[in-house]
Amino acid sequence: MRKFALLLVVILLSSLILSACAGGSGSAGPEKSVEAYLNALVAADAEKMSTLSCADWETNAMLELDSFQAVEASLKDMKCTQSGSDGDTALVGCEGQIVVSYDGEATEIPLDSRTYDLVQSGGEWLICGYR
Helix, strand or coil, X not given: CHHXXXXXXXXXXXXXXXXXXXXXXXXXXXXXXXXXXXXXXHCCXXXXXXXXXXXXXXXXXXXXXXXXXXXXXXXXXXXXXXXXXXXXXEEEEEEEEEEEEECCEEEEEEHHHXXXXXXXXXXXXXXXXXX
């Protein structure tokens, strides 16, 4: 009886651990993709930005990255949430700021002025522009 109880406990714990690791559909939500995109932007990580962009937006993403080349940038109080959907597009808005510094002078760019459009491709949410 004791062995059976121990076996049952092990099976239950294994099930809980495996279900926690599965965590859902296998991909992060669209808000996590926008947060990763903005982190890549301030880190000047062109490869990551490209990976997080749909094919139609990739050139625009690189232009956006180029505009930050002469400044030091960081994120302040960033929080993104899915604000809705428009057909097969998820809409994500963010709060917080991008803080850019040039020659010792800091400027804050508010993140709440854009709503990002994302589409799901291959199980991943990709940025395809903003409104």
